[in-house]
Amino acid sequence: MASKKKEVQLQTVINNQNLWNEMLLNKGLTVIDVYQAWCGPCKAVQTLFRKLKNELAEDELLHFAVAEADNILTLQPFRDKCEPVFLFCVNGKIISMVRGANAPLINKTIIEIIEDERKIEAGIMVRPELQELVFMEMKDSNACAESRESLEDKYTVAIIKPDAVADGRVEEVKQKIKKAGFVIAAEAERTLSEEQVRDFYNRKAEQPDFEEFVKFMLSGPSHILIISQGKRETTDIPHWTELMDFEPTNESEQEGHGQEPSSLQEALASQQMATLCDIEDSVENASRQLAFFFPEFSKAKKTGLKVEKTLALIRPDLLKKRRDSVLRRIREDGFTIAMEKEIVLTKEQAHSFYKEHENEDFFPVLLEHMTSGPTLALALVRENAVQRWRDLLGPKVVENAKEEKPESLRAQFAVENVAINQLHGSSSLNEAKKELNFFFPCQHTLAIIKPDALPIHKEKILQTVHDSGFIISQMKETHLTREMATQFYKAHEGKEFLNQLVDYMSEGPSMVMILSKNNAVEDWRKLMGPTDPEEAKRISPNSLRAQLATSILKNAVHGSSNKKHAWESIAFLFGDIDLENQSQMQDQFAE
Template sequence: DERFALIAEWFDPQAAIVRRYQLLYHTADNTVEMFDLKNRRSFLRRTTVDNLKLADLFIGNTVNVLSRQLTFIDYGDDFTKRRLGQRTERTCALVKPAAFAKAGAILEAAQAAGLSVANLRMGRLDRSEALEFYREHEGKSFLPQLLGSITSGPILAIELMGPDAVQAWRSLIGPTDPARARQEAPTSLRARFGQDATNNAVHGSDSEASAARELGFFFPASGPARVANTSGGGEGCTCGLVKPHAVASGCLGQILSAIAEAGFSINAMAMFRLDKANAEEFLEVYKGVVAEYSSMVAELTSGPCVVLEIGGPGDVYKEFREFCGPADPEIGRHLRPRTLRARFGKDKVQNAVHCTDLPEDTQLEVQYFFEILDK
């Protein structure tokens, strides 16, 4: 039985203050203890928390413990820092405009290599933002081509985490020039999806210091994101949401690939961590209507979810609902086995994806995430 200690913060909405705790996690039986640091007393006796796993214990992560959204801000002792610090190195990955259509397959490859997605955000860089991001290349002859490429369409910025993440990701993407990559590392991402040395599909930080700077550029520690989301306001689109259990189980890349292969476009995408109030507000239409409402709220607050603005030809609302399939994945596996919920869902609550139920709510749901929560 190993015991890991972390310092966590929780915003108490009733008192409007941030409370700080020491959380102790026991690996043998998946139990948790919590101590109130200010009042120096026990807050939670040792109890089982099924949704909390060892992989969730990293600085900056937000987890749900008995309906409280806790954010880890520091290690609680040297043992925990030694054991978990190495395991949770982070790096910045970019899917470039020319390869954006393959974002799902690229995420699949990252997850298959043992890297987890800690954050992601779809955006579109203007020239000044691109210059700031690539400031280390200022004065170099290839910079104009690089700026033209990175500003030509949407990008997907991803925070990847795992053991030796910087080097692991760089090994996965391969040499800068896809032609060289196809000779030296034919299974690498640049060999598979790159066109030339400029449009080479993906970017990866070259050091821990670069990773910290680049992650700060796309995912600032406080305040709104500097790079605006790409939502068009939801008109003519619908909302899709990859639920926390599907993100945690490594299905995100496969789900995005399936959506693209079905002919839908992704107009905006971002990772969100919902607190209970946000989840209840978003799911309010189901309150008193479906028996699973409380469980649906608990699932949506159990970890990060990924929200999508889905576009496409025809009646996108109707076609995407049909593609998601029946709310009960078991029914879907019998009647419509190729739908998303049939393939990736577990039960009526953990059914992989949410889709808008009422046509008049499509734009409202998109705006709730990309115009309200995102700002």
């Protein structure tokens, strides 16, 4: 209970428009974690926020809040998105945004804003006229119908290249763009795949050094920006060719006479931003990039309904007799099965899940039924999923379902001589969140792309990770010292291969990652395959080690063996990072 209390004190809870409006009156900076009701606030940055609160809170200029997008009209553009979003509010305006739990970027943004606020508070700096961030959600029905073409006219995509990201020059580029009067509407740090680089930069394909350029763009994460002209009179984002061609003609132009630059190219050209940042000059390419990096920007809401997740259970008797028929009916009604798990519940698990019914007469029968064999748990996704699934199910009592709604699933899939209905659905969004956490708790594991595989197979491995449904919560390239490698593999102390393993792991940089998803530890181990690549080829030919490993020692990738090992390894390589976004029910399903 103590940790729960700390969290409430750290972040103000905003769950309606009135509280949002009150938050805008805060003095200084408010950092807002925007979340969905079904998945909850992001816990991965809690440790960072506590640290910053302790270090920077003496003058009460730093505040933290969590805001539920589902209940706040201003946050409508962020509904139905599972990626964490952090907004930065200063003087009643949202001036910056970070997508994803990018702790270094969040930390840097907070420190820079607080430094400016302290200068303003002390009277040594005048508050600049900041452009408020533009959310791509239209405020009226006519605007919602705005065409894709007009959207493309107003927004373009800029890619800050890997070397500039590595050198910490992202903020420098962003400040130049902002000072020129343009608005950064969204941003994200992404590692491009080879296919994406070749697609997005196909206009350069005929250049003699294109292959080298592709390798360069794959060398590390890029920083992606969506730029709009904001409130400027000009209606065009300058093309990159203009940025490269612009040269200040004399000293007075270089100095600018203290005036704001009249264009983005004027702001960037003298700083040689062409070597740091690529601004798309093709509407077609900009549209493609926009759709890939920020799909919510390039698609309008076609209905007023929200995409939701809900839990469905197919109980043991029905699962045994008509599994395929039920699943077919679910898909025919437009549901996507995002996750599924077949599980035999213990008596304790069943009692915990149905605790609200423990005083009902039918509770002992329900427990006996739910523990009699496998149950299939499904995470169903579609618009208005909770209500739609409940409507399909029909009344809870089987006889009532047959009489009042014979077309309902509980009527059609009733099992003869079984009084318990055979299908379960969550009663509300909040219940769906709790129940999904019960059956599908998020889990984290450590993954490493080893030194010899990193320069050759990095992109293939990262693409396989994404395609397999993992979220890369944290990623960094690091060169393990012999001391670090020895400590990391201390479980093998005394084994004859340890020295050879330590030498290998410290011979060059590795890519270390925190991978997150349901059942992450076991799923990553399956994706890696057996330690011996020959055995992997025989029993798991599609695994990474079967395809990429060259020996038992040089077997391309590493993964944690169990949950405890995962947490210890993550702490060793990433330090005090808070990834505690699992429900209290998680351990009930640990193997």
